[in-house]
Amino acid sequence: MSLDSLSGRIERKYIEMMRSKGIDLNDLILMSDSELSKELGVDREVAREILREVSSLLLRPLTADKLLEEESRLRTGIEGLDELLGGGLRIRTITGIYGPPASGKTQFCIYMTVRSLLNEERGGISSERAVFIDTEGTFDPGRASAFLRQNGLSERDLSRIDVLRVNNIIQLKEALEIAMSYVRSGTSKLICLDSISYPFRQYGGLKGLRERQEDLQEVLVSLRRIADRGSVVIMTMHAIKWGRDLYSKGGFVLSHTPHNMLCFRKVRGKVIVTLEDSSYLPPGQAAFIVRDDGIIGL
Incomplete structure (x- = not known):
């Protein structure tokens, strides 16, 4: 209509x-x-x-069996992690990932961006293009190339990944509008935001706390709209220091808006993934390692 x-x-x-x-x-x-x-x-x-x-x-009711039919997933292809996630990242959901620097968050985000380009038979979601919103300048096309090779794709598929580099809140909001246009047209089924917290560094101290939280809420509402709008998987990254929890980084809205919240930490070269909070999954853990040739489950 x-x-x-x-x-x-x-x-x-x-x-x-x-x-x-x-x-x-x-x-x-x-x-x-x-x-x-x-x-x-x-x-x-x-x-x-x-x-x-x-x-x-x-406004019309939708029966639960119809909802079940629509529950396609983007599989990680990582042994143990797909089981932890109930088969993979579900469409129309936001998955938040947080942890200290160098804990594997960005690598995993690039890896899943590549995975979204695969067809359903290979565990992907047949995304014509993928959107990577880069607020920290961390997207590495070399790593994307390695993940493409790992998943049986070619470097030509780099042209299917659109990277939006943003430096402040205004640019982030504009990037989300662009991402929404991709979803509306059916062009993209994955949006990765790495990281959601970095643009908010412009707010310092208690004086800017209210404005920061209002802007953060606006960004998160935009992400929920995009997720609800169509068959799209959304991932957000958040970097924190050890000794600080996610709540202290962004308050209630940042820690509770995502449907799933994963904590990444590196222990003796292994990335330990803990599912800390989910609207539909039990808590648990999985692990993987990052190698030159890709990401391997343990």
């Missing part, structure tokens, strides 16, 4: 305003009245009425 389905339910001028802003029905399902009010420049009561009509038009 299109915005024209709202004809007769709301004033035509609001339909045209939304069309000019690039807002469609799927966007409206995920928007709050305050967000729609701000986007259109209208009173919140007008925004509420629009959203009420959208809900009346679109």
Whole structure:
């Protein structure tokens, strides 16, 4: 259905305003009245009425068996880790990964970006392109090439990975808009953000705490919208120091917005992965090693 389905339910001028802003029905399902009010420049009561009509038009129950049919997964191909994740990273979910520097987070993120390009028979999700949002300048095409070879792909497939290098909050928000356009068009089924916390370094001390948390909440809401919008897997990285937990790094919203939260730590050359929190999986552990020729499960 299109915005024209709202004809007769709301004033035509609001339909045209939304069309000019690039807002469609799927966007409206995920928007709050305050967000729609701000986007259109209208009173919140007008925004509420629009959203009420959208809900009346679109809100229908979906049986659990239909949801089960849609539960495709991006397999890691790593022995033990796929079992820990219930078969792999599920579409329409956000997986947060945190740990100290040099614990394997970025390597794993690049590896899974490559894996998303594989077809379903080989454990991938047939993503035409993959989006890697790089806030720390850590994306290494050389490592991507090694992971491509490990997974039976060629260096030509590097052209299917789109890297967005961002340096601040404004650029990060714009990058998420670009990522959303990929998902809308069906071009990309994986988005990796490495790291989500680094752009927020511009806020220092308690003085900027409120603004930081508001911006962080906006970014996380955008990620949830992208995840809910279509068949996409989202991964976010967070670097912390030993002795600090994830809550102290980004508060409640950063530690509880993802559907799954994985902790990475390196012990004697092995990357120990702990599933600390999940909305649908029990806790547990797995391990892998990073070699020149790829990532190998233990």
